Amino acid sequence: KNEVEQSPQNLTAQEGEFITINCSYSVGISALHWLQQHPGGGIVSLFMLSSGKKKHGRLIATINIQEKHSSLHITASHPRDSAVYICAVRSELGTGNQFYFGTGTSLTVIP
Amino acid sequence: NAGVTQTPKFRILKIGQSMTLQCTQDMNHNYMYWYRQDPGMGLKLIYYSVGAGITDKGEVPNGYNVSRSTTEDFPLRLELAAPSQTSVYFCASSIWKGAYEQYFGPGTRLTVT
Numbered sequence: 001k002n003e004v005e006q007s008p009q010n011l012t013a014q015e016g017e018f019i020t021i022n023c024s025y026s027v028g029i030s031a032l033h034w035l036q037q038h039p040g041g042g043i044v045s046l047f048m049l050s051s052g053k054k055k056h057g058r059l060i061a062t063i064n065i066q067e068k069h070s071s072l073h074i075t076a077s078h079p080r081d082s083a084v085y086i087c088a089v090r091s092e093l094g095t096g097n098q099f100y101f102g103t104g105t106s107l108t109v110i111p
Numbered sequence: 112n113a114g115v116t117q118t119p120k121f122r123i124l125k126i127g128q129s130m131t132l133q134c135t136q137d138m139n140h141n142y143m144y145w146y147r148q149d150p151g152m153g154l155k156l157i158y159y160s161v162g163a164g165i166t167d168k169g170e171v172p173n174g175y176n177v178s179r180s181t182t183e184d185f186p187l188r189l190e191l192a193a194p195s196q197t198s199v200y201f202c203a204s205s206i207w208k209g210a211y212e213q214y215f216g217p218g219t220r221l222t223v224t
Contacts (some may be wrong), residue, residue: 002153004153030211031211033212033213035215040217041199041214041217041220042200042217043215043217043218043220044215045212045213045214048193048208048212064207075128088154088213090119090211098214099144099154099156099211101152101153101155102153103151103152103153104153
């Protein structure tokens with residue numbers, strides 16, 4: 001069983017649609033990260049959160065610590081949002097090495 | 112800052128050959144990591160380092176070695192390459208910002224045939 005599960009695995013949306021990607025985890029965490037991997041392969045950090053909600057532009061990330069669940073929302077989706085979105089958690093145990101990664105959600109936004 | 116840089120971007124190896132994947136960061140981060148990413152799988156930790164001179168195994172260390180002689184550099188050595196090591200390799204570094212935020216290199220796509 002993976003420590004981090006994401007859904008859906010694949011998602012196709014029309015431009016302008018509201019998108020939600022879900023992440024559930026099974027370990028105690030000190031923080032949850034949302035990452036974006038572009039078709040060229042580079043990975044960038046979108047959000048790092050340990051409680052509540054964060055917003056950057058059209059992206060919103062929420063976390064419910066009690067339910068061990070996080071969601072990434074994209075409002076007014078655009079073709080340039082097409083990428084793989086990866087949920088990662090850092091275990092509350094350990095010294096900085098215990099990151100667990102989901103398998104990613106592949107998003108395609110059609111014009 | 113260049114951030115995290117990796118070389119080479121692509122490499123094809125024959126079975127049994129050896130090579131070193133280079134990773135350098137210029138952000139003075141103590142923590143550095145090597146991951147591999149296989150199709151349909153999440154990133155898996157190969158080795159990590161909490162500072163110069165200190166390294167430790169991750170989840171999938173077999174067939175790899177690392178060293179950390181400086182804060183900036185964290186090379187990954189593949190000895191006796193095998194087809195199972197065909198993957199995309201990412202180097203990352205992290206710093207404490209209330210939590211550990213990771214910065215990733217662009218990746219190295221390695222094929223072993």
